[in-house]
Amino acid sequence: xxxxxxxxxxxxxxxxxxxxxxxxxxxxxxxxxxxxxxxxxxxxxxxxxxxxxxxxxxxxxxxxxxxxxxxxxxxxxxxxxxxxxxxxxxxxxxxxxxxxxxxxxxxxxxxxxxxxxxxxxxxxxxxxxxxxxxxxxxxxxxxxxxxxxxxxxxxxxxxxxxxxxxxxxxxxxxxxxxxxxxxxxxxxxxxxxxxxxxxxxxxxxxxxxxxxxxxxxxxxxxxxxxxxxxxxxxxxxxxxxxxxxxxxxxxxxxxxxxxxxxxxxxxxxxxxxxxxxxxxxxxxxxxxxxxxxxxxxxxxxxxxxxxxxxxxxxxxxxxxxxxxxxxxxxxxxxxxxxxxxxxxxxxxxxxxxxxxxxxxxxxxxxxxxxxxxxxx
Numbered sequence: 200x201x202x203x204x205x206x207x208x209x210x211x212x213x214x215x216x217x218x219x220x221x222x223x224x225x226x227x228x229x230x231x232x233x234x235x236x237x238x239x240x241x242x243x244x245x246x247x248x249x250x251x252x253x254x255x256x257x258x259x260x261x262x263x264x265x266x267x268x269x270x271x272x273x274x275x276x277x278x279x280x281x282x283x284x285x286x287x288x289x290x291x292x293x294x295x296x297x298x299x300x301x302x303x304x305x306x307x308x309x310x311x312x313x314x315x316x317x318x319x320x321x322x323x324x325x326x327x328x329x330x331x332x333x334x335x336x337x338x339x340x341x342x343x344x345x346x347x348x349x350x351x352x353x354x355x356x357x358x359x360x361x362x363x364x365x366x367x368x369x370x371x372x373x374x375x376x377x378x379x380x381x382x383x384x385x386x387x388x389x390x391x392x393x394x395x396x397x398x399x400x401x402x403x404x405x406x407x408x409x410x411x412x413x414x415x416x417x418x419x420x421x422x423x424x425x426x427x428x429x430x431x432x433x434x435x436x437x438x439x440x441x442x443x444x445x446x447x448x449x450x451x452x453x454x455x456x457x458x459x460x461x462x463x464x465x466x467x468x469x470x471x472x473x474x475x476x477x478x479x480x481x482x483x484x485x486x487x488x489x490x491x492x493x494x495x496x497x498x499x500x501x502x503x504x505x506x507x508x509x510x511x512x513x514x515x516x517x518x519x520x521x522x523x524x525x526x527x528x529x530x531x532x533x534x535x536x537x538x539x540x541x542x543x544x545x546x547x548x549x550x551x552x553x554x555x556x557x558x559x560x561x562x563x564x565x566x567x568x569x570x571x572x573x574x575x
Contacts (some may be wrong), residue, residue: 220320224505225270228272236296239273240275245267325447337425350422361389364378379420518541
């Protein structure tokens with residue numbers, strides 16, 4: 200019974216959120232391809248055998264497949280035909296709707312449109328929340344300074360108002376929290392307003408280890424608190440909401456890149472990287488917290504999906520864009536053999552990364568200890 204409850208609470212929300220995001224991503228590729236006159240043969244949510252589907256206009260097969268972790272759009276003529284295979288040459292009509300015969304700019308646009316759709320989806324979703332529910336807003340002032348904290352050591356006092364951290368202007372207390380959490384042990388220059396005067400301070404947030412959604416993470420802690428009584432949700436008109444959502448999307452993208460950079464440089468632990476198991480757990484937690492949290496999490500996950508697909512790894516959209524960049528410099532496409540080797544390397548990298556983050560998930564959730572306990 201507990202197993203069925205876990206599936207309902209965690210697996211189902213995860214699959215639903217992932218299905219929406221994959222659909223958005225692949226729809227970006229599809230719409231760009233159709234706009235450029237490319238025939239799309241298959242639009243699939245998931246991989247493997249088809250569960251159900253239908254034939255749409257333009258000859259596209261729309262289908263749901265058995266493995267619901269991802270999806271793809273298969274376009275006609277993704278590679279130039281090989282004359283050595285003895286296959287009959289393509290007709291002029293087929294050549295006209297082939298992906299390989301489109302200009303370099305059109306092919307790059309079709310590939311880039313997938314990640315772009317994920318970013319646009321996040322903006323639309325956040326803008327909708329800011330219109331309907333409102334954007335959380337807390338004045339960026341200090342209510343209390345924790346004794347012995349980094350804030351006290353730096354000289355922060357109750358009543359101080361944050362104006363700037365490094366080069367970032369501060370308008371809401373949430374900005375301070377995000378910057379500090381991503382800066383454990385890092386020197387931060389702060390400008391605060393105190394009794395009508397601007398005061399410059401230097402703060403080094405203390406590194407602490409916390410558990411969030413079953414994952415241990417190292418974050419920065421400043422040591423200031425607020426009463427929370429003055430937090431409000433500000434509803435925006437559609438145009439302001441779109442602008443604020445766009446800014447929020449850029450900020451979240453920068454935070455993700457910053458965190459990845461810290462992991463690569465060794466400032467953060469690699470075991471903070473999460474995989475599908477952890478995403479499923481967070482999806483379930485958000486679902487139990489309410490529809491607003493699910494929608495907000497879907498927007499954040501969409502940003503992650505779009506950004507990851509832009510990484511310059513062969514097999515991902517970013518890898519294809521690198522190939523097109525090389526083609527633009529060389530004046531001719533990358534050779535078939537080099538392309539094949541690169542795609543195999545990219546596949547190996549993605550498989551290794553998937554295994555690594557899944558192992559992280561299982562360790563963080565103490566699944567390994569649970570299995571060992573069953574057999575000992």
